Amino acid sequence: xxxxxxxxxxxxxxxxxxxYDAYLALPPAGTGPGIxxxxxxxGVNDHIQGVAEQYAQDGxxxxxxxxxxxxxARVALGYDGEDRNQAVAMMKALVPEEMQADIRSALxxxxxxxxxxxxxxxxxxxxxxxxxxxxxxxITDVDAAVAFYGGGIHDQLALASKLQCPIQFHYGAxxxxxxxxxxxxxxAAVSDKNAEVFVYEGANxxxxxxxxxxxxxxxAALGHGRALTFLAQHLF
Numbered sequence: 001x002x003x004x005x006x007x008x009x010x011x012x013x014x015x016x017x018x019x020y021d022a023y024l025a026l027p028p029a030g031t032g033p034g035i036x037x038x039x040x041x042x043g044v045n046d047h048i049q050g051v052a053e054q055y056a057q058d059g060x061x062x063x064x065x066x067x068x069x070x071x072x073a074r075v076a077l078g079y080d081g082e083d084r085n086q087a088v089a090m091m092k093a094l095v096p097e098e099m100q101a102d103i104r105s106a107l108x109x110x111x112x113x114x115x116x117x118x119x120x121x122x123x124x125x126x127x128x129x130x131x132x133x134x135x136x137x138x139i140t141d142v143d144a145a146v147a148f149y150g151g152g153i154h155d156q157l158a159l160a161s162k163l164q165c166p167i168q169f170h171y172g173a174x175x176x177x178x179x180x181x182x183x184x185x186x187x188a189a190v191s192d193k194n195a196e197v198f199v200y201e202g203a204n205x206x207x208x209x210x211x212x213x214x215x216x217x218x219x220a221a222l223g224h225g226r227a228l229t230f231l232a233q234h235l236f
Contacts, residue, residue, distance in 0.1 A: 004028035005056045007049070009074075012065060012109040015101060020069035022106060023049055025056035026115055033235035034110040034121035036103075036136065037064040038129025040209070041087040045076035047209045048126075055124070058228055060235070061115045065106040067128070070098065079212050091128055103136050120144075120235045122165075124227065126208060127151050130169075138162040144234035146227045149175055149205050154182035160189035168196045168230045170223045172203030172216070198226060 006026045011019045023044050035055055039048045044064050052062040068075050068090050075090070077083040103123075110121055122144040125133035130150025137145035138159040145167045147153065153169075167190065171183045180199075187197045200207060200219035207216035208223060 005053050007053060007056075010063075010109070012105055014069070014105055020066055020102075021074055022063050022065040022109065023052055024113075025049075025052040025062040025064075027056045027059045027061060029059065031115045031117075031119070032059045032061050033119045033231075034113070034116040035060045035062045035231065035235075036107055036110055036121065036123045036133075036142070037062050038123065038125030038132040038136075039064060039067055040127040040129055040206070041091040042077040042079060042083070043068055043075040043087070045078075047211050048129075050210075051126070051208075054224070055228075055231075058232075060231070061110070061113060061119075063106060063110040063113075065102060065109075067094070067099065067102060067132075079206075079209075099132060100135065100139055103132060104140060107136065107140055107142065122146070122231050122235050124148075124231070125150065127206065131156070134163075134167065134169075135159060137165050137167050141165075144168075144231055146170070146230060148208055148223065148227075149178060151177060151205075154178070154185045157185060157189040160186075160193065163190065163193050163195070166194040166230070166234050168227060169198065170227070171197070171199045172205055172207045172214075172219065173199050173201045174203060175205040177205050196226075196230070198223070 120143040123133040123136040130147035203219035204214040
């Protein structure tokens with residue numbers, strides 16, 4: 001069977017004469033609404049590329065920018081040992097202002113694609129990327145956003161008042177890095193917004209990633225279904 005989803009790395013204008021790469025996945029129809037997909041701290045690795053292809057198969061044009069490009073282009077890391085140590089170190093070296101610039105430039109690149117002309121665009125992210133999807137909903141005019149176990153969102157609640165689009169949050173009940181009290185603070189901060197907050201019993205951090213020991217298939221499937229329905233409602 002011929003693979004209908006087409007993928008390619010493209011170059012994005014990063015400003016100041018610099019460019020960086022982003023992984024583009026096109027739907028079988030060739031055109032569709034856009035999704036800006038933000039990586040975990042492990043780079044645009046096999047899992048993130050797989051998620052891009054999954055949502056492309058669902059009918060979206062998906063662009064996953066390489067967020068670590070200033071440190072190491074196209075880094076793709078595993079989840080344990082030295083790879084994890086490197087991922088944490090690279091995450092700590094990120095500069096918030098540069099991340100916001102990358103959010104804006106990646107969104108501009110997605111919207112400039114002929115495959116998304118006249119269509120809406122949303123943001124989707126996991127872990128670090130979940131926080132960036134939340135940030136995108138506050139600092140850009142994306143039409144919808146979905147954050148899976150977004151680390152640090154509960155420390156950036158000042159952005160909640162600036163949310164400009166419908167947003168959906170997904171958390172694992174067993175996630176020690178994002179305890180229930182943190183989820184409750186997010187829920188309270190977005191109570192007056194068009195927001196949904198879901199917590200998955202039995203799920204830990206990274207429950208969507210099939211390459212991690214914390215993969216929780218039931219929660220991953222349920223989360224994908226909810227996110228897909230949400231994005232379809234607001235982007236198509």
